[in-house]
Amino acid sequence: MTPDQTRLQLTAFVLEDQTGLTLVEVCRACAAEPEMVMALVEEGLVVPSGAAPGEWRFTGVHMQRARVAVRLQKDLGVNIAGAALALQLLEELDSLRARLQVLEDAGR
Amino acid sequence: MEFKDYYESLGVTREATPEEIKRAYRKLARKFHPDVSKEKDAEAQFKQVAEAYEALSDPDKRAAYDQLGANYRAGQEFRPPPGWDPSAQTGAAGFGDSSDHSDFFESLFRGMGGGARAGGHSGSFDMHGQDQHARIQISIEDSYQGATRTLQLRMPAVDAGGGMRTQDKTIEFVIPKGIRAGQHIRLAGQGSPGIGQGSPGDLYLDVELLPHRLYRVQGHDIYMDLPVAPWELALGAEVEAPTPTGAVELTVPAGSAAGRKLRLKGRGLPGKTPGDFYFVLQLTQPPADTEAATAAYSAMAEAFPSFKPRAHLGGQA
Numbered sequence: 001m002t003p004d005q006t007r008l009q010l011t012a013f014v015l016e017d018q019t020g021l022t023l024v025e026v027c028r029a030c031a032a033e034p035e036m037v038m039a040l041v042e043e044g045l046v047v048p049s050g051a052a053p054g055e056w057r058f059t060g061v062h063m064q065r066a067r068v069a070v071r072l073q074k075d076l077g078v079n080i081a082g083a084a085l086a087l088q089l090l091e092e093l094d095s096l097r098a099r100l101q102v103l104e105d106a107g108r
Numbered sequence: 109m110e111f112k113d114y115y116e117s118l119g120v121t122r123e124a125t126p127e128e129i130k131r132a133y134r135k136l137a138r139k140f141h142p143d144v145s146k147e148k149d150a151e152a153q154f155k156q157v158a159e160a161y162e163a164l165s166d167p168d169k170r171a172a173y174d175q176l177g178a179n180y181r182a183g184q185e186f187r188p189p190p191g192w193d194p195s196a197q198t199g200a201a202g203f204g205d206s207s208d209h210s211d212f213f214e215s216l217f218r219g220m221g222g223g224a225r226a227g228g229h230s231g232s233f234d235m236h237g238q239d240q241h242a243r244i245q246i247s248i249e250d251s252y253q254g255a256t257r258t259l260q261l262r263m264p265a266v267d268a269g270g271g272m273r274t275q276d277k278t279i280e281f282v283i284p285k286g287i288r289a290g291q292h293i294r295l296a297g298q299g300s301p302g303i304g305q306g307s308p309g310d311l312y313l314d315v316e317l318l319p320h321r322l323y324r325v326q327g328h329d330i331y332m333d334l335p336v337a338p339w340e341l342a343l344g345a346e347v348e349a350p351t352p353t354g355a356v357e358l359t360v361p362a363g364s365a366a367g368r369k370l371r372l373k374g375r376g377l378p379g380k381t382p383g384d385f386y387f388v389l390q391l392t393q394p395p396a397d398t399e400a401a402t403a404a405y406s407a408m409a410e411a412f413p414s415f416k417p418r419a420h421l422g423g424q425a
Contacts, residue, residue, distance in 0.1 A: 006275065006276075006277050006278070007277075007278045007279075007280065008277065008278070008279045008280065008298075009279075009280045009281070010279055010280065010281040010295050010296075010298065011281065011282075012281040012282060012283065012284055012293045012294070012295055013284065013293070013294045013295075013296070014284045014286075014287055014291050014292070014293060014294075015291065015292040015293070015294045015312065016291045016292065017284075017291075017380075018294075028236055029239070029310070031236065031238075031239075060292075060294075064292060068143045071141075071143055072141070072143060072144075075137055075141055075154075075158065076134065076137050076138060076141060076144075077134065086144070090143070090144065094290060098289075098326070101324075102324055102326055102331075105319070105324040
């Protein structure tokens with residue numbers, strides 16, 4: 001197997017800044033069925049704008065949360081409520097780590 | 109290729125029951141899952157554990173593995189026996205998905221089917237390719253200026269004949285300005301190739317900000333300690349200070365207290381609503397190590413006879 005060499009120039013997006021994502025796009029990014037993403041919406045784990053699933057618009061933050069929730073379910077065997085709890089705790093942990101970092105930096 | 113000891117990966121004996129294997133897997137999965145773990149190399153560790161579990165949790169695969177692997181030790185050179193007929197597999201959405209199997213796993217189990225976890229694509233073998241993940245470290249200056257980065261990737265690719273081969277790719281992109289720690293850079297189409305007419309997956313980069321000697325990041329605001337002399341705080345001063353966008357002249361207002369924050373609006377991390385840049389005034393006093401310095405401190409003490417720095421402590425001043 002001789003590896004090929006290619007060089008590509010790409011446009012990078014910040015996932016969290018993206019808006020107006022459709023259910024189809026979120027399903028694709030999560031490699032999940034619409035039913036799965038709809039269940040996440042039902043649980044309140046992601047809250048899209050728009051009334052019906054066809055009109056739902058998600059943000060990049062929603063998409064990232066959905067991706068993590070789907071992975072936690074597949075890989076750790078937790079249910080949606082468990083994934084929602086894990087996500088909430090992870091987000092709290094992140095903000096605590098960020099605050100700790102600031103305090104440690106200020107004290108050095 | 110090297111033989112992999114899946115029992116060792118999960119930390120169980122060859123006699124382990126399916127329940128013991130599942131328990132061991134779950135425990136390690138919680139420890140190393142890339143979404144949860146801060147362990148170094150969490151993703152690589154997790155993939156190894158997930159692959160071991162996939163092999164040992166399926167009775168057919170485990171039987172085949174036991175039969176073939178009885179005479180091997182981990183790391184030993186392994187050659188699959190003839191007669192193992194490979195067939196295509198489809199992927200799933202987790203980190204431990206089947207497109208990331210080691211060559212060892214592939215050569216052992218490709219003929220045994222897989223992809224039982226993938227559903228909803230009946231009547232077609234077209235499938236969206238897997239997303240890939242990596243970490244990227246970025247300096248605060250990169251986030252301000254949007255520096256160009258290149259990444260070397262080694263990826264599976266489908267050639268014209270439909271076979272798989274390895275492709276080395278160099279991708280170049282500009283770091284989006286204002287990106288913050290914990291955000292993700294999405295490079296569309298740079299994940300694994302799709303199957304059939306399926307589009308390729310995306311590449312996601314987890315962004316980490318490197319600590320900086322001077323600047324601290326809080327959300328999209330930047331903080332920097334600015335040392336000032338006692339007379340600069342008391343009398344006010346014009347001082348020069350560095351920022352990521354260049355040196356600035358700023359006014360320390362007369363009568364400032366140590367710890368006062370001076371804000372440069374909109375000079376934090378750039379974005380639709382840019383952050384602010386804060387100087388935090390830090391009192392620094394010169395040592396009393398010359399006659400003149402000692403005299404100056406004495407004169408200061410005489411000039412403030414009613415100054416009681418510890419009055420609020422409630423005891424004797």
